[in-house]
Amino acid sequence: MPYLQGGLVVNWQCICGNFVKEKRFCPRCKILRFSIENSPVLDYWGERLGTLSNGLQFNFPLDLLANHLLVSGQTGTGKSRFAMNLAIKTANSDQNKIKILVLDVEGEWKNIIPLLKGDVEYYSVDKNLKINPFDLKDPALIRELLRQTIFKGIEKEYLDLSAQMNFVLQETISQSNNLQDLIDNIKSYDKQRLAGLDKTKTALLVRLDPFMRSPLKEIFLCKKSNPSFENLDEKNVVIDLHELDALVAYGSEVRLIYNILTSYYLRKMLGREIQYSVRNLLVADEAQLLVPKILQKLIITESWPATEFATRLRKRGCGLMLITQSPSNIEQDIFKNCATKVTFRLQSKEDIKLVAESAGFFDYVEIEYLFGKFVQLPKKHAIVNTINHEPFLIKSDDVSFGNFIPTIKEENNITQSEFDQDETEFMTSIEKNPYLSVYERRTSLGWNDKKFVRVVDGMLAKKTLERLKAPLGRGSPRILFQRKGQIPSVVHEFYVSWISEKLSEQGLDVKKNGVGPDIDIPQLGTVIEIELGDSNISGNLKRNQAEFKHVIICTENKKMLENLSEKIKTKQVSVLPVHKVPAFVEKMKAGNDFSNC
Structure with missing residues (x-):
């Protein structure tokens, strides 16, 4: 029988005559029929990052980033240089057009800026970084x-x-x-x-x-974040947190900045259509700040950025590269969801056992073999574990970066002065009356068709405005406008307002919540969640089922409606189109049985 099939261990015949099933060593004579020096070629046309044991190039296929990457190893082993080299090759790839966002704790990543093609924006906590959590x-x-x-x-x-x-x-x-x-x-x-x-x-x-x-007031006491969260995914950005982290006493604040940035990034990515080609890469230096093991699963586990990145963003064209000295210091759910692991020298048995088991090495003999290899890895050498391949050895390329002093981008204090007079009037209109139809808005502004189209098209072209559709049943969808990147979206708020108004007309006391379920009907012990596909549906559902008698999940997305109806079979939960919710609640009020419509 062959030893490997699809890169993974199966069955083989040992020279002692023993037939070995699904092990890398013979239990009888202890011969190990595996070597990390048996290095495969992952991609002949990928980005070169080093050499294999046989002298061939180690070319890294960038599509592996879609399933996330973990780079780990002790200080001074070459892990940061490897990660920087990969980030440069990723951002400069003409074929893939990937934008990177680097969250840097050590203050080293600014040195890659001269090697990146095109414009790169740099923000530092001691100069121009401003963070408003309420953005x-x-x-x-x-x-x-x-x-x-x-x-x-x-x-x-x-x-x-x-x-x-x-x-x-x-x-x-x-x-x-x-x-x-x-x-x-x-x-x-x-x-x-x-x-x-x-x-x-x-x-x-x-x-x-x-x-x-x-130093915190200079960073946090602001009205608007710099950089603007709205277009973080449209350019290469390096955010330097080193000066604050170096003060030691501000660990919680560094973690807060880390997670605010990733939270917005996450929410924006989840608003995309499903896609599998990588368009963005988030580089998380000192990853334990983003996904620390000590926090374990948080109160809103599904909404915590780390969990969502590892489980959902790979379907939204966004990859994650985590860099850490110790794999055992990051949350295990995240570790398991990094499909590719590049591991430089380690000394901790806990770390090595974790990496070994992720590669399918569970037997003591196999783990001891890898332990001996990991603790003796020379500088710049690493063991790679990726999909459909046994772990193999590489030597990363020598790369050096000079000390670079970036140009500081001034604070991006965007106010209404960024708009001309007509645009300011339009923005004021959508802020005061967000749910007007196009005809109603044009009439309220007193504009003719030509002027309305000119102003709207101009703002859409400048990416300061978004035009969205809010369908309600079979009729034409309502066209709504919002400032670019607004969360929650105007469509979500329109549905909340429309349902609440209809239920109030039935004489029900309706609560619209900023926190928790979208709509609460205390008289019926019922809550309503409006879903557009960018929220934590499973987490919200578990919480609501535990706290309320009945839960209604509604959407106008037909595919989502079908998927939710197939998955949710309990009578406690009803899945409906948005436009059918008022009639359904009226039946509930009259005492009819709950059922999906």
């Missing part, structure tokens, strides 16, 4: 990011006030547009007569106090 425009996600970084552990310090703290934080976040607003709103909060309110406010403000002083 995410998602109160629930903002609250969870703050809870898992700035307010981490606060519930344990104040057990008697933990529920009250969450309530006040939720209320004040929903009323704020930036961190300064949040601080002011907590200070002045008095809407509820809560016992110990002053103590609650003080506890929250103590955690926020560092943001009022340098």
